Amino acid sequence: MNLITLKNKSREEVATTLEVESRELLLEKFISLGLPHKMTEEYHYFDVEKLLDAEYKTLNYVPKTIVEGDKIEIVDGVVTTAPKGMRVYYEPCEMIDMNHFDALYYLGHLLSPRTIKIEIDGDTAVEILHKYTQSDTLISYRIVLYNQANRHTAVYENFEADDIKNTLVLYGYDMHVAQDSTLRFIKLQTMQNSGYSMIASHKVNVSKNANAVLKNFDFGGDKALNIFKIELGEYAHVDAGHLLYLNNDSKRGTASQIIHRGEYSTSKQEAKNILDGQARGIFDALIRVEHSAKFSKAEQSAKSILLHKKAYMASKPQLEIYIDELEASHGATTGQLDEKQLFYLQSRGISYVEARKILVIAFANTLIEQVKDSRHQDRIKAAFEEVFYTENKG
Amino acid sequence: MSTVMKIENLEAKIGDKKILKGLNLELEAGKVHAIMGPNGAGKSTLSKTIVGHYDVEVLGGDITYKGKSIVDMDAEERALEGIFLSFQHPVEIPGVNNAYFLRTALNAKRKYEGKEELNAAEFLRLMKNHLEMLGMKSDMISRSLNEGFSGGEKKRNEILQMLILEPEVIILDEIDSGLDIDALRAVSEGINKMKDGKRTFLVITHYSRILDYIEPDYIHVLKDGKVIKTAGPELVAQLEEHGYDAIEEE
Numbered sequence: 001m002n003l004i005t006l007k008n009k010s011r012e013e014v015a016t017t018l019e020v021e022s023r024e025l026l027l028e029k030f031i032s033l034g035l036p037h038k039m040t041e042e043y044h045y046f047d048v049e050k051l052l053d054a055e056y057k058t059l060n061y062v063p064k065t066i067v068e069g070d071k072i073e074i075v076d077g078v079v080t081t082a083p084k085g086m087r088v089y090y091e092p093c094e095m096i097d098m099n100h101f102d103a104l105y106y107l108g109h110l111l112s113p114r115t116i117k118i119e120i121d122g123d124t125a126v127e128i129l130h131k132y133t134q135s136d137t138l139i140s141y142r143i144v145l146y147n148q149a150n151r152h153t154a155v156y157e158n159f160e161a162d163d164i165k166n167t168l169v170l171y172g173y174d175m176h177v178a179q180d181s182t183l184r185f186i187k188l189q190t191m192q193n194s195g196y197s198m199i200a201s202h203k204v205n206v207s208k209n210a211n212a213v214l215k216n217f218d219f220g221g222d223k224a225l226n227i228f229k230i231e232l233g234e235y236a237h238v239d240a241g242h243l244l245y246l247n248n249d250s251k252r253g254t255a256s257q258i259i260h261r262g263e264y265s266t267s268k269q270e271a272k273n274i275l276d277g278q279a280r281g282i283f284d285a286l287i288r289v290e291h292s293a294k295f296s297k298a299e300q301s302a303k304s305i306l307l308h309k310k311a312y313m314a315s316k317p318q319l320e321i322y323i324d325e326l327e328a329s330h331g332a333t334t335g336q337l338d339e340k341q342l343f344y345l346q347s348r349g350i351s352y353v354e355a356r357k358i359l360v361i362a363f364a365n366t367l368i369e370q371v372k373d374s375r376h377q378d379r380i381k382a383a384f385e386e387v388f389y390t391e392n393k394g
Numbered sequence: 395m396s397t398v399m400k401i402e403n404l405e406a407k408i409g410d411k412k413i414l415k416g417l418n419l420e421l422e423a424g425k426v427h428a429i430m431g432p433n434g435a436g437k438s439t440l441s442k443t444i445v446g447h448y449d450v451e452v453l454g455g456d457i458t459y460k461g462k463s464i465v466d467m468d469a470e471e472r473a474l475e476g477i478f479l480s481f482q483h484p485v486e487i488p489g490v491n492n493a494y495f496l497r498t499a500l501n502a503k504r505k506y507e508g509k510e511e512l513n514a515a516e517f518l519r520l521m522k523n524h525l526e527m528l529g530m531k532s533d534m535i536s537r538s539l540n541e542g543f544s545g546g547e548k549k550r551n552e553i554l555q556m557l558i559l560e561p562e563v564i565i566l567d568e569i570d571s572g573l574d575i576d577a578l579r580a581v582s583e584g585i586n587k588m589k590d591g592k593r594t595f596l597v598i599t600h601y602s603r604i605l606d607y608i609e610p611d612y613i614h615v616l617k618d619g620k621v622i623k624t625a626g627p628e629l630v631a632q633l634e635e636h637g638y639d640a641i642e643e644e
């Protein structure tokens with residue numbers, strides 16, 4: 001399948017190509033948003049057309065028997081293992097957001113009539129490992145994730161790939177963070193030259209009095225865009241963190257909307273971006289506080305360090321506010337490493353290369369240290385240092 | 395006498411401003427040299443020039459250390475060769491653990507000298523005595539480097555670095571400014587501990603108080619980018635009484 005053939009097609013034609021006649025509303029949403037292109041806001045700095053305009057093999061996603069394992073493993077969009085007692089099954093997604101801003105959210109749903117449903121019971125932590133084994137393939141799947149009210153859950157999401165090339169992964173979550181619960185969702189991508197590009201498109205509902213902690217550690221190569229829309233109910237809180245380290249000619253980043261619907265909802269979004277080589281980073285993030293969200297608080301910041309003159313960061317944090325009084329803070333900075341700090345280290349006999357590493361790691365650590373579980377914190381630190389040191393030999 | 399560092403006709407600028415205007419200074423090995431002079435005279439600029447700060451551009455003259463010119467050396471190499479500056483305003487570096495920084499600096503030096511690097515445990519053992527002497531709480535080294543440190547704590551942390559790195563030429567730029575009496579005593583004790591008749595000190599100060607503790611051998615007066623007088627410690631009392639305007643260029 002070549003996705004670019006969906007461009008400017010009638011509904012009948014799109015329906016026939018995708019073989020999805022029965023899913024009228026989704027189809028309408030997809031068609032009205034249109035296939036993303038260069039001028040689509042959230043894809044503006046991302047070469048989406050190149051990714052869409054390629055001949056991909058498609059897969060069947062026939063469910064397999066799920067074997068007991070220590071984590072949830074999803075291989076090419078099909079669940080293979082799950083921890084004992086964890087409810088993981090397939091069913092049609094019954095809660096699709098009919099107001100998402102991203103066309104590929106709908107395309108993902110259209111291509112995945114059955115979604116992987118994960119229900120996390122109790123106060124648990126679970127690892128979700130995504131594996132990709134197919135070259136030249138469009139791997140498309142959706143996951144629905146529920147936790148339980150009053151519970152504290154943590155999800156650690158990781159990625160692995162065989163030696164593949166030219167694959168496009170379209171995946172995403174519809175997450176439901178239950179009332180009075182906490183969901184920590186820690187995503188780590190560390191693969192350089194992974195051989196696949198990824199567009200992840202999520203929707204997160206944060207119910208009344210619930211707390212969603214979403215941390216994205218992206219040290220990957222190639223291309224990836226992490227798109228999400230978060231809706232906050234009354235007294236709901238989201239803490240979104242994004243750490244991006246890019247090198248060579250990778251293009252990766254985030255396009256997000258956080259929408260305050262309920263009163264007294266609070267949001268905090270912090271991005272730290274480190275760009276080297278000719279990499280291009282994206283942080284296009286909107287926080288919108290609606291009329292209904294009186295007494296809300298919003299905090300947004302984006303800090304970027306450019307380590308090479310050809311590196312580029314498209315940083316666009318935005319606040320859109322429809323209430324009279326809002327406690328909000330907002331800021332974005334882009335710059336080089338602080339030369340006073342560099343000099344201080346060098347004046348103690350530490351080499352320039354080493355001093356630069358120390359400062360970059362320090363910049364990253366302030367975000368990594370927000371991962372409370374020390375085992376995972378150490379794991380992410382190690383992953384960052386490994387990627388960073390590999391790219392900065394000497 | 396043996397000279398460890400010789401500064402000849404040094405001219406230097408920061409930005410467009412010429413600050414050092416033909417400065418001459420000779421540091422005798424193993425001695426304590428104090429530099430005094432009015433605000434803006436160029437004392438900090440001199441110390442920055444010696445350690446190779448990026449702000450400073452040398453326009454003329456030379457600095458030789460142990461007989462070799464150092465003006466074209468990198469800052470890190472000057473440090474590894476044994477030149478140390480305690481900064482007037484040490485920078486804060488959030489996210490860099492102080493102990494990690496100190497150990498990295500020490501190990502860089504040890505490696506340069508062909509010695510074994512110290513592991514974390516060996517390093518902490520070495521630190522213990524220093525911390526006690528300087529009256530530093532042990533949490534000071536588990537915090538981020540200088541982040542949120544009080545003025546006095548930053549200065550103690552500079553002295554701690556000096557004690558660990560054991561440099562040969564030690565420049566202290568206003569190490570005494572903003573210190574309370576106990577801190578001044580602790581810092582002076584740290585300095586005196588390093589006085590072994592071989593190491594050389596260049597102490598920049600506005601006050602005689604610290605000089606009571608560390609007993610300088612020479613007093614140099616720096617004014618308008620030049621050293622205009624060099625004398626023995628008796629000059630301090632004269633300066634306190636009559637100020638810098640009374641000093642005639644020699």
Ligand SMILES: Nc1ncnc2c1ncn2[C@@H]1O[C@H](COP(=O)(O)OP(=O)(O)OP(=O)(O)O)[C@@H](O)[C@H]1O
Binds near residue numbers: 409431432435439440
């Ligand atoms: N980064 C800079 N940019 C511009 N001018 C500078 C800079 N640093 C120093 N100067 C100027 O150079 C002159 C000498 O400054 P310096 O800091 O060396 O003086 P100082 O003798 O150490 O004074 P103090 O006793 O106040 O510490 C001053 O006029 C100062 O304003």
Ligand SMILES: [Mg+2]
Binds near residue numbers: 437438
């Ligand atoms: Mg000064």
